[in-house]
Amino acid sequence: GWIVAKRxxxxxTRLRALDWAGPQDRRHQELTLEELRSRVSWIAGQEIAMETxxxxxxxxxxxRLVDSYRSGRVLLAGDAAHVHFPIGGQGLSTGLLDAVNLGWKLALTVRGLAGEGLLDSYDQERRPAAQRVIDNTRAQVALMRPDPALDPLRALFGELLSGGGESSVLSSMISAQDTVLPTRQGDGTTGSRSPWEGGFLPNVALATADGPADVIGLLCGGRPLLLLFGGRAEGYDEQARHWSGVLRVVRAEPTAELPCEALLVRPDGYVAWSPCGGAELTDVLAAYFGAAPSVVRTGQSAELSGG
Structure with missing residues (x-):
């Protein structure tokens, strides 16, 4: 087994120990100090004193992973939906991302501003993400097992990590920023995408009419964000005006980090649409936030009696 001690x-001292001897007969009972002391001493090969x-x-x-994150009016998140080996704090991170994904969809649904099937997309997006976390924690557990047959595999992973290039793949996996979500079309289905759509948008610094800003700051109000870059984005604000009660529209100077005319950013920081994708902006807005309300034009009329 192994022991980790941290002041x-x-x-x-915070102490963690993992015993690879097999399932423990007391695993369903509350842990006692004596059991912990006994296990740690056995792994260390000497008596370890503990108190208070x-x-x-x-x-x-x-x-474990639930079959569905939603059953009618009941929605699951965090440990109620997924549990796994607590390596790297990924259970906490996954639960927080569940809440961020569900929060804005639930708020729009309650207010009657959600597109058809938007709340169901919570399960469609977060369940595969949790499965990916479970898979990578299982791989990490396999590498941790004290089996000499695994030494070549551990050595190979060590070389990959020391190389630098591949380590970014693992760090993005653990941070969950490599998650790619399905895009939504006007009929609620998924379709072709641009390189931006479905990905997490980095916190880019922006120059707006109201002064310096960044993506996180613009999303703090919890509303979806339509970013328009320079004069190249003419017309998109007009297409989006029917959703002005939901959408925040911000014009910004073009930036090298975001070489595109416009971006529709979800409240959770994922890109829902860009002009180089296969869908129209109005179709995507309708998929997320419902069909555009009818424009009712009012006039005046009068009936005059002769005299």
Whole structure:
């Protein structure tokens, strides 16, 4: 097995231990200090003294994923939807991303401003993401097992990590910023995409009419964002005007990081549309936020009696 000890403020030590001997007969019971001391001492090969625990908890390497994140009016998130080996804090991160994905969709649905099937897309987007996390934690658990037959594989991964180029793939996987979501068309289906659509938008600095800004700051209000870059984006604001009650439209100076005319950014930071994709802006807006309301023109009339 292995032991990780870390000093924390207040003169205490945070201790974690993993015993690879097999399933423990007391795994469904609350952890005691004596059991922890016994296991740690056995792994270390010498007696380890312990006293005055602040908290004790037990974790496992099993994985579970629900069949669906939604059943009628019940929606699941975080550990209620997925559990796995707690390596790298990915369970916490995955649960937070569940909440961010669900929050704005639920808010629009409650307010009657959501496109058909928008709330169902929570399961369609987040369940595959959780499966990916479960898969990579299982791979990490396999590499951690104290089996000499795995030494060549561990050595290979060590070389890949030391090379630098491949490490960005793993870091993006653990941070979940490599997640690519399906795009939504006017009929709610998925379709062809631009290189931007479905990806997470980095926090780019922007120069707007109201001064310097960045993507995160512009999304803080929780509304979807239509970014228009310079004079190349003429006409898109007119197409989006029927959704002005939902959408925030911001004009910004063109930037080298975002070489495109416009971007529709979801409240969770993912790009929903760009002009070089296969869909029209109005179709995507309707898919997310419902059909454009009818424009009712009012006039005046009078009936005059003769006299």
């Amino acid at each position: 924390v403020p207040g003169g205490r 625990p602040r908290w004790l908890s037990r974790f496992s390497d099993y994985s």
